[in-house]
Amino acid sequence: EPEVTQTPSHQVTQMGQEVILRCVPISNHLYFYWYRQILGQKVEFLVSFYNNEISEKSEIFDDQFSVERPDGSNFTLKIRSTKLEDSAMYFCASSVGRSSGANVLTFGAGSRLTVL
Amino acid sequence: SQQGEEDPQALSIQEGENATMNCSYKTSINNLQWYRQNSGRGLVHLILIRSNEREKHSGRLRVTLDTSKKSSSLLITASRAADTASYFCATAETGANNLFFGTGTRLTVIP
Numbered sequence: 001e002p003e004v005t006q007t008p009s010h011q012v013t014q015m016g017q018e019v020i021l022r023c024v025p026i027s028n029h030l031y032f033y034w035y036r037q038i039l040g041q042k043v044e045f046l047v048s049f050y051n052n053e054i055s056e057k058s059e060i061f062d063d064q065f066s067v068e069r070p071d072g073s074n075f076t077l078k079i080r081s082t083k084l085e086d087s088a089m090y091f092c093a094s095s096v097g098r099s100s101g102a103n104v105l106t107f108g109a110g111s112r113l114t115v116l
Numbered sequence: 117s118q119q120g121e122e123d124p125q126a127l128s129i130q131e132g133e134n135a136t137m138n139c140s141y142k143t144s145i146n147n148l149q150w151y152r153q154n155s156g157r158g159l160v161h162l163i164l165i166r167s168n169e170r171e172k173h174s175g176r177l178r179v180t181l182d183t184s185k186k187s188s189s190l191l192i193t194a195s196r197a198a199d200t201a202s203y204f205c206a207t208a209e210t211g212a213n214n215l216f217f218g219t220g221t222r223l224t225v226i227p
Contacts, residue, residue: 004158010223025194029154031213033214035217041219042217042218042219043159043204043217043220044217045145045214045215045216048213048214050178055213056212056213069180082177089156091158091159091161095213097213103147103208103214103215104149104161104164104212105151105159105161105206106161107151107159107160107216108158109157109158110156110157110158
């Protein structure tokens, strides 16, 4: 069964460092997403991406964050200058699209980011 | 905010019992979905119900949707220890692609 893969599974970084989280969405999916989940808390929407541009983003997704699809398979989330409060599990997801108004997301296993 | 709220936050039942989780949301939606998350893992889609549907079944899962009350419920019948996980409802606002997730219900099924 097709799956969304994320790397790294866990990254530890120093505050102020740049981090890139990588995702390979399902090949025939058109929409890509990043969500984050601070330990034990709710899953928060960060950004959605379609046709090589951001389609929607939340208030959390400020200038510190950026997304890119550098080639035909990867989808990356960059955090420019990490803060302690960026420590969370980051989930990538993809969906076929809005056909028939249904957007079922397939999630990756997540990348745990720890900022020290 | 579109985000839903699940109730209860935590639920502990014996194996074989039924588990019911509720979700409330705030604005008009295109569809509502339920996802499951095992500890420390990604979310897995369980079932989707459209705004013009009132009830849907999938195996041991039964979902209801009441758009007038902006609420949904997920029933898991004949629970198993393997059902232990967190369950989230997610809403898709009309015209939008992204889903907004609720706070989740942590279900523990005791063997």
